[in-house]
């Protein structure tokens with residue numbers, strides 16, 4: 001096997017040597033003329049007329065390899081297996097002002113990976129080819145369009161013919177319309193990521209029925225609505241489910257608890273309400289449960305956290321939750337991030353939180369919690385700005401332990417035998433607005449660069465990397 005990844009210097013040396021020692025013809029990687037011509041035409045139509053393949057790269061699978069193109073040997077002839085366009089490396093192929101999809105693309109009969117990154121982004125809009133995808137059905141496994149802002153239109157139903165597809169990634173383009181039901185025919189999908197487009201409407205009910213091999217489903221940051229389909233429960237292999245930042249409404253499908261392998265469930269910022277969280281409680285593998293910014297309602301006690309022993313991130317802020325904070329949360333030993341802010345929680349704060357060994361963020365602000373915070377001073381020191389309890393008018397902190405600077409912001413010391421005064425909440429407002437980073441509000445996307453992400457997100461990103469490498473093994 002001869003792949004494009006070989007370092008240039010080594011390659012040149014080898015080729016110069018082999019050139020010197022053998023007949024020139026034998027050092028040319030043999031290709032069908034039609035395959036070679038198709039490759040040249042496809043690339044030229046994308047990168048511009050100036051690009052003359054036969055001049056620049058007379059032996060595209062041999063000694064004049066093209067950055068972003070890989071080849072493989074089938075029955076003694078070389079064929080293109082990978083075509084990636086977009087500025088990844090310095091000498092990558094980049095799209096022209098008015099790129100076009102040449103229909104000869106579909107004649108590259110051993111094409112396994114086709115990817116476009118930050119490429120179709122000129123002012124001129126372009127749509128995905130609507131037909132001929134079935135010609136790649138035998139070979140294509142990975143199809144990716146990422147950050148192509150000029151890529152508009154609907155997902156062609158013809159993509160459903162790509163029966164060998166394992167990964168479909170259409171991220172941060174400008175695609176719109178409904179998700180086509182035909183995608184449901186892609187039964188070997190392991191990864192489907194459609195985040196950051198303008199997809200709308202409800203998920204077609206049968207879409208999820210046959211995706212039994214799917215590991216990652218990410219439909220976040222679109223305008224999808226309607227209720228979550230009951231067929232969600234049939235995605236039994238799923239490790240990561242991200243439907244955040246859409247307009248889904250209604251409750252949870254009862255079978256969602258079948259997703260026993262799930263480690264990340266992100267439903268933030270939708271319109272989910274009236275859901276019984278009971279169905280989530282069988283998801284024993286869950287590490288990140290993110291449900292914030294939904295008009296969910298109900299009592300926090302309905303969450304039976306006892307089973308979710310591997311939880312590290314629990315984000316339940318802005319959910320209209322009532323009731324008291326169950327002690328069971330404080331027994332989730334791996335918890336690193338806990339956000340319960342901006343609900344209607346009452347009662348006292350369990351002092352057991354101080355004993356959670358990994359806890360680095362605790363947001364309790366914007367509730368109606370009462371009584372005295374019984375945390376030792378070293379707890380406040382450890383948490384720093386990642387502890388928030390302001391906007392709880394009847395909450396105070398234990399006066400005895402505090403005389404250094406490590407006091408919780410925005411609440412008053414408890415006075416012996418006295419309720420805290422109600423003037424406190426005024427000073428809280430200042431603290432709140434002056435320190436935006438102290439709000440729990442997790443960043444909307446898990447694809448952000450690590451530098452712009454708070455510590456807890458770093459954890460999720462690392463976990464994501466693990467999932468990704470797992471995925472690479474599967475693909």
Ligand SMILES: *[C@@H]1O[C@H](CO)[C@@H](O)[C@H](O)[C@H]1NC(C)=O
Pocket residue numbers: 052053054055
């Ligand atoms: C590439 O250049 C050759 C001459 O070097 C010319 O014959 C051929 O027509 C050119 N092809 C394209 C597609 O411009």
Ligand SMILES: *[C@@H]1O[C@H](CO)[C@@H](O)[C@H](O)[C@H]1NC(C)=O
Pocket residue numbers: 200201202225226227
């Ligand atoms: C979903 O959004 C579409 C517009 O994209 C709208 O016509 C439809 O009424 C919405 N359905 C629900 C259930 O909100």
Ligand SMILES: *[C@@H]1O[C@H](CO)[C@@H](O)[C@H](O)[C@H]1NC(C)=O
Pocket residue numbers: 245246269293444
């Ligand atoms: C929720 O999603 C909408 C778009 O649907 C976005 O404008 C808004 O900023 C998001 N809110 C949060 C808190 O992420």
Ligand SMILES: *[C@@H]1O[C@H](CO)[C@@H](O)[C@H](O)[C@H]1NC(C)=O
Pocket residue numbers: 284285286310
């Ligand atoms: C919890 O995590 C541990 C270690 O990461 C793992 O071995 C175990 O299988 C997980 N439990 C569940 C129920 O997934």
Ligand SMILES: *[C@@H]1O[C@H](CO)[C@@H](O)[C@H](O)[C@H]1NC(C)=O
Pocket residue numbers: 346368370394
């Ligand atoms: C907060 O709780 C107190 C009782 O502790 C109650 O009197 C008050 O009405 C509650 N406030 C809100 C906004 O729920």
